[in-house]
Amino acid sequence: MSLPFNNTCRFNSVFAGVLCTAALSIAPVAFADDGSEASRERALVIVTSDSLETQSMAMILSRAMxxxxxxxxxLLCDGAGDLAVEGYASERTVAPRDIKPEGLLATMMNDGAKVDVCAIYLPNSEYEQDDLREGVGVAMPGPMAEMMRDPKIPVYTF
Structure with missing residues (x-):
């Protein structure tokens, strides 16, 4: 009596394998990236360090992404908020490519990256919103918290 049961299990295993193989071969076509903003991978990078090397590495990795x-x-906070100030210039370049983090930030902004300073940066610095680079905003806690909680958006901190 166990023979029909074993044949049924083998049949179900083979049938399930065929279905899985078929589904996997169709999935890339069904879920192809259409290039729209909604289908693009998103990332949130939070930089707080005032260290030139840390800021530079954050910008290098962000640019690569x-x-x-x-x-x-x-999101630029604390010492890194200065990168968002119009006319800010790092004291030196970072080897080996002689880069400045504010230069990479400008490049990323030109290519569509959204940049904000944290909500408490301006009230705790000598700067006002008019001092920020064109296109830099001031993050609001609610929307920023939503982005940080979204499991589809990885958060990187430096």
Whole structure:
């Protein structure tokens, strides 16, 4: 009596394998990235460090993500908020490519990255909103918290 049951299990296993193989071969076509903003991978990068090397590495990695297709949102707080100030210039370049983080930030913004300073940056600095680079906003806690809670948006901190 166990023979029909074993044949049924083998049949179900084979049938399930065929269905899985068929589904996997169709899935890439059904869920192809159409290039729209809604289908692009998003990333949130939060930079708080005032260290030139840390800021530079944050910008280098963020730029690499952008070049690989990520839709970036950068939040600059504390010492890193200065990068968002119009005319800000780092004291030196970072080797080996002699980069400045504010230069990479400008490049990413030109290529569509959204940049905000945190809500408490301006009230705790010598700057006002008019001092920020064109296109830099001031993040509001509610929308920023929503982005941080969204499991589809990875959050990177420096």
């Amino acid at each position: 952008q070049e690989q297709g990520s839709d970036l949102h950068l």
